[in-house]
Amino acid sequence: MARTFMKGSEAVAEAAVRAGCRFFAGYPITPQNEVPEYFSRRLPEVGGVFVQGESEVASINMVYGAASTGVRSMTSSSSPGIALKSEGISYCAAARIPIVYTNFARGGPGVGSIQPAQMDYFEATKAAGNGGFQMIVLAPSTVQEAVDLTVKAFELADRDRNPVHILADGVIATMMEPVELPDMMPEEKVKEIRESKRKWACVGHELDYKNRAWIEPGHWLTSKQQECNEEAAAMYEEWKKKDVMVEEYMVSDADIVLTAYGISGRIAKSAVELLRKKGIKAGLIRPITLNPFPVEAFEKLDYSKVKAILDVEMSIPAQYATDVEAVVRRRCPVEKCLCSGGNIMSREAVIDAVMKIAGQEA
Amino acid sequence: METNLCVAGxxxxxVMTLGKFLASATCDSTDKNVTFFPSYGAEQRGGTANCYVVISDEMIGAPLGDVMDDLIVMNGPSLNKFLGTLKPGGRLFINSSIVKDKIERTDIDIISAPVTELALEMGNAKVLNVIMLGVYVGYTEVVAPEIVWGTVEHKLGSKPKLLPLNKAAFDKGLEIGRAARK
Amino acid sequence: MAECLYSRTKTIQEDKVSGFCPGCMHSTVMKLIGEVIDEMGIIDRTAAVLGIGCCGLQMDYMAYDNITSPHGRACAVATGMKRANPDTLYFTYQGDGDLASIGLAETVSAANRGENFTVIFINNGIYGMTGGQLAPTTLFGMKASTAPKGRIAEEHGYPMHVCETLNQLTAPQYLVRTSCNTPQNVMKTKQAIRKAFEYQLAGKGFSLVEIVTSCPTNWGLDSLKALDFLEENMLKEYPLGVVRDKG
Structure with a gap:
């Protein structure tokens, strides 16, 4: 298939349209303004709807509404905007409404810097809103992967009737790379998916109390609320069995294992290549799903041989590392190579950190 | 083989267009990996703008590196900001119409072209970036010149009136670049 | 032979009883909405977007599709629904705190875009479910649990007039204020709801029916005294009538 040279934010939007997304609402925030801009041009061409909301809060609630009518719907933002969307995200999770949303993260906290960062790991994987709900969280490391995961995100969202979160960053949003785009979903298929949700979609039903659509982001009865929470918890457990995605690169004989997700993951991978050329046995575990976490990839390491694990992360303090430490359980040291504030991880810094562990000068 | 380029001005x-032309040409007509990464700030206008292009036979890690193989500077502040990132043996392309500073480093190749003046002579100040693109491609041949021109032609497709001027600008640059290589 | 003079609207479930306080007008308004839906024969293409608070209590016994929106966001949720699915009639059902305080941006923005849905706005000048706190529409002299001395202009500003505020915008189609204090006004409210729904079905854009109601519980009055208070005070501050009707 032909390669197209595309900006990450536009490639994600195009992939969404090709995956049958027909509604997008968003609010401007750097570094992902090309997402709403692209949708505003593209969606009318395919009979879809774009709305620039009056705020992030309004935008996520528009998506909550649109998805409740059965239409594949999406929103996107960057860190402070994602925080504002947490209200609507929690409602979607509570009411089990399938939506997809992307965070092209920037430096934090507060308004932070507008440059790329990985400061929203805990927010994405642990507490994206009130109430302890969870989502499948996907972390692309290239524009191509962002495209592929966007398509996957819509499938997972519909399968589970649950929000799916793509945690990317400002590099993925603004960089251009060659991509192979998926085929356009045929219009009949788009309609079929929408029709398949009609039973629960809030679109009007014949007079029959039992069969009306009732989108409930909460329950008066505590017993019903507990029942829904138990159902959701069981679904989260299922994800651990069937939905983990991870890239393991040169891990089998590695004595220093790097681990990183997203943009740091690809930088770490290129560092591994250079380290191997220097004769250092480095490898990489790169989670593609941050939730469910790739526990098994760490479980199967031979800790009698692995000297250390190196967390490579654009967050100070480290966040992803805490999940790594939790699965490694002190079987080997977990060292850290960190940057933050909008600075992009330096491959040379990663190599230096590995050389230090290996006891060699860079 | 990996080439890191920073374009600044x-x-x-x-500057961004120059980088995008080069990166798009690589994507369209080779099977190399390529990334284009714009450095973005809060301002819409003014200040310095810069972008990074990485072209590689291997997978690309970061779309920008700490150490540059090539550097194109279109103004004085960019020279001060980025000269230190150029590796020993690296190649520095200078818009000598504006950048008058004496370069202290002797461990690099310097290719000068007065692209602002040349563009004005050609009757349109805006083509300075296309001249510089020609200089860069003519000197480095990182991508074949005709492929790069093909991409420029394609991108300007909606404004055919601008094609002859841009072709002349690109060829002018190529000529300077090739001459500098000898 | 017995003649049927009145039967309850089918849009209210037969075996359900509303959970509203005595003298509350929510149940009256819901009955009117149900009757309008019955008469128009549109139950199979109608859905309600419910605000937070007492407005949401209807979800258990009205027969139409419904979704609960986050506090204040009903107009954003309805925007998404109507745009994605224009064939269904959507109305929001919101109180004064929901619509005019936490949701003011969503309300004004949806009205300004001329979104083609209907807002049913229940204005009783106080927060109901949370227990009588100060609302944007609380009157001077009305005590609230967060304003023990009542509304004070220097501290709280003035009662907000939603219809008049939205009347500054170009897009809205229909803005009207009614009440349910007399049989005549109940009928006028029903007519206003019907007109708003008909405008929506005709694609005419944003309509808002503000209904001035009583909240005996949080006003600290019995049902009849609450009605007197409504007539003597609320209707003076919030005069009834059509604020805009583009026709």
Missing amino acids: FGGQG
């Missing part, structure tokens, strides 16, 4: 000098 004033906003409005077509």
